Amino acid sequence: xxxxxxxxxxxxxxxxxxxxxxxxxxxxxxxxxxxxxxxxxxxxxxxxxxxxxxxxxxxxxxxxxxxxxxxxxxxxxxxxxxxxxxxxxxxxxxxxxxxxxxxxxxxxxxxxxxxxxxxxxxxxxxxxxxxxxxxxxxxxxxxxxxxxxxxxxxxxxxxxxxxxxxxxxxxxxxxxxxxxxxxxxxxxxxxxxxxxxxxxxxxxxxxxxxxxxxxxxxxxxxxxxxxxxxxxxxxxxxxxxxxxxxxxxxxxxxxxxxxxxxxxxxxxxxxxxxxxxxxxxxxxxxxxxxxxxxxxxxxxxxxxxxxxxxxxxxxxxxxxxxxxxxxxxxxxxxxxxxxxxxxxxxxxxxxxxxxxxxxxxxxxxxxxxxxxxxxxxxxxxxxxxxxxxxxxxxxxxxxxxxxxxxxxxxxxxxxxxxxxxxxxxxxxxxxxxxxx
Numbered sequence: 001x002x003x004x005x006x007x008x009x010x011x012x013x014x015x016x017x018x019x020x021x022x023x024x025x026x027x028x029x030x031x032x033x034x035x036x037x038x039x040x041x042x043x044x045x046x047x048x049x050x051x052x053x054x055x056x057x058x059x060x061x062x063x064x065x066x067x068x069x070x071x072x073x074x075x076x077x078x079x080x081x082x083x084x085x086x087x088x089x090x091x092x093x094x095x096x097x098x099x100x101x102x103x104x105x106x107x108x109x110x111x112x113x114x115x116x117x118x119x120x121x122x123x124x125x126x127x128x129x130x131x132x133x134x135x136x137x138x139x140x141x142x143x144x145x146x147x148x149x150x151x152x153x154x155x156x157x158x159x160x161x162x163x164x165x166x167x168x169x170x171x172x173x174x175x176x177x178x179x180x181x182x183x184x185x186x187x188x189x190x191x192x193x194x195x196x197x198x199x200x201x202x203x204x205x206x207x208x209x210x211x212x213x214x215x216x217x218x219x220x221x222x223x224x225x226x227x228x229x230x231x232x233x234x235x236x237x238x239x240x241x242x243x244x245x246x247x248x249x250x251x252x253x254x255x256x257x258x259x260x261x262x263x264x265x266x267x268x269x270x271x272x273x274x275x276x277x278x279x280x281x282x283x284x285x286x287x288x289x290x291x292x293x294x295x296x297x298x299x300x301x302x303x304x305x306x307x308x309x310x311x312x313x314x315x316x317x318x319x320x321x322x323x324x325x326x327x328x329x330x331x332x333x334x335x336x337x338x339x340x341x342x343x344x345x346x347x348x349x350x351x352x353x354x355x356x357x358x359x360x361x362x363x364x365x366x367x368x369x370x371x372x373x374x375x376x377x378x379x380x381x382x383x384x385x386x387x388x389x390x391x392x393x394x395x396x397x398x399x400x401x402x403x404x405x406x407x408x409x410x411x412x413x414x415x416x417x418x419x420x421x422x423x424x425x426x427x428x429x430x431x432x433x434x435x436x
Contacts, residue, residue, distance in 0.1 A: 006313040008073070008213040009147060016151045017208045017215055017225035019158040023288035024204025025233050026161060027103075028110040031258050031278045033201055033237075034244040039252040040194040043182040045245060046238045052198035053234035058387035060205055060230045061377055062359040064223035067209045068375040069365055071219060074299030075209035075292075076358050081303070082368065083361035087417065090305050093296055094413035095354040096206070100293040101327070102350070103204070104286055105334035108132050111282035114275060132335045135283060139290045140328035146317040147214045150291045157284030164277030165236065168262055168270075172243025175265050180246050199394060201237070203351050204285070205229050207292040210299075223375035293331070294323035305417070349395075349406030356391035359384045 012020075034045075041048040066079040074081075076096045081089025112131045116123030122131045143150040208225050212218045240258070245251050247261040254260045259278070262270035298320040301310035314321040362377070362384040377383045 006315045006318055008211075008313065009318045010214060010216050011148045012151050012211060012215040014216075014221040014225060016155060017218070017221055018228055019155045020151075020211075020288050020291065021205045021208035021225050021229040022162070022233070023154055023158050023284045024207035024292075025202060025229060026165075026236070026281060027204065027285035028107050028278065028282045029201040030165075030237060030240060031256070031274070031281070033197065033257075034241050034261075035251055035254045035257040036197055037194055037241065038245055040197070043180060043245070045194075046181065046241050048194040049198060049234065049238045049241055052194070052202060053230065053237075055390050056199050056202040057227075057230050057234075058383055058390060059355050059359060060226050062362045062384050062387050063206055063209055064226045064375050065362055065377050066358055066365060067212075067222040067226070068219045070209075070212055072299075073211060073213045073295050075212070075296070076206060076354055077296055077299050079361050079365065080354075080357050083364040084357075086303070086305070088357070090300070090417050091410065091413050092354045092357045093300060093305075094416065095350040095357075095409065097293065097296045097300075098409045098413075099350040099354070100207075100289050100296065101330050101334055104136075104289040104293070104331045107282050107285050107289075108135060108331070108335040111135060111279065111286065114279045114282065118275060118279075129336050133332065135286060136290070136328050136332045136335065139283075139287045140324055142287075143290055143294065143324045144314070144317060144319055144321045146314075146319045147211065147291070150287070150319075154284065154288050154291060157280060157287055161277060161281040161284045162236075164273050164280075165240065168258065168274060168277075169236070169239045169243055171265055171270075172239075172247055172261070175247045176242060177246040180249075181242050198237075202230065202233065203355075204288075206355075207288050210292045210295045219374045290324070290328060290331070293327040294320050297323040297327055349402050350409055352391050352395055353406065353410075356388050356395075359387035359391065 037045045037048055063076075067075070070078055070082075072078055074093070077089055077093025080092035083089075084092075109132075112122060112128045112135075115131055116128070119127075121127045139153070142153050205226055208229075209222060212222075215221060244257050244261045247264050248254060248257060251257055251261070256275075259271045259274040262274040264270075266273070297306060297310045300306040301308055301323070310323045310326060311320070312322050313319065363381045
């Protein structure tokens with residue numbers, strides 16, 4: 001019998017899915033967030049973290065139920081496609097893709113900024129471009145060699161980024177100043193602005209929802225990975241904030257809050273430890289997204305909404321190698337040409353829009369999806385509707401620049417959608433999952 005077409009390999013277990021989600025959430029933001037949040041919410045900043053975590057958990061729970069119904073690679077793109085049809089599915093998938101590209105490019109800029117602070121040669125335009133190229137190109141090469149190598153890299157970098165943060169918290173518990181921390185009452189200042197910052201900081205968990213056909217029992221493991229991630233990150237973030245505002249009186253104005261707080265507690269070695277942690281953390285986040293982003297391109301192509309070549313799976317490495325290369329090129333171009341602020345604005349608006357769409361899709365999927373869920377939210381439509389209301393509340397707080405960035409992103413998606421009807425009109429591939 002002739003061998004069938006190449007397929008994905010199911011090698012990513014619960015630990016791997018959790019690492020992908022954790023790497024997506026714990027990126028560069030936490031190394032700057034404590035100062036920003038303290039400036040907004042004051043001594044009660046830990047409460048702002050808790051409020052944002054509870055609100056974000058509603059969105060995470062919706063992704064957990066939607067993911068427990070899906071056995072195909074594509075994540076939010078497929079959830080929206082199943083609920084609302086091909087057009088809305090494409091726009092949601094496009095926004096998810098934009099978030100991945102923009103966030104990865106922004107993190108790559110942060111990665112190079114940290115490197116440049118340690119090695120000034122990399123702070124020059126040439127050094128910056130070279131560092132971005134090596135980081136993105138090297139991680140893309142690992143992903144071409146297959147999901148096993150890519151997942152192992154993500155796992156290793158997850159451990160490497162969490163250990164310094166846990167050391168920071170463990171040492172910092174001895175430096176807590178109760179007078180600088182208010183754990184009762186509502187935060188002062190602008191709660192919505194603090195929530196906006198923190199909700200975006202909790203984002204990235206959705207990365208784990210994409211490589212479904214390469215995961216072992218994803219319908220059972222994905223909800224566990226997502227809910228574990230949001231709970232663990234909430235505890236870690238709150239403890240980091242408590243330690244930072246205890247150890248660093250001038251936290252609100254610090255440009256390097258964690259490194260400065262670590263230096264205050266542990267001397268120069270502490271500052272270097274957190275600087276190294278920031279470099280590893282940003283690299284880990286890039287690695288997780290370069291694993292996930294190409295699978296969205298693959299899903300588009302497989303359903304006939306991008307050129308069919310992007311749905312190819314390498315016969316030896318079982319990776320979507322062409323999609324990996326295409327995503328790496330897109331990310332590299334955005335990283336070397338875009339500024340951090342513009343990239344973050346685009347990523348933030350795109351995340352809010354596609355998250356709201358997935359939350360709204362959950363009640364519809366309950367009626368339309370034939371595949372029985374492994375995880376069902378209690379309370380009927382209450383949690384999805386609360387999550388949608390949260391997203392709308394946050395959208396009303398966007399700045400004009402953020403709104404324009406989001407509008408441009410949606411417009412670009414409409415252009416691509418219209419273009420595919422003319423340039424590569426064809427039905428989706430009539431293939432079983434993982435057999436492109």
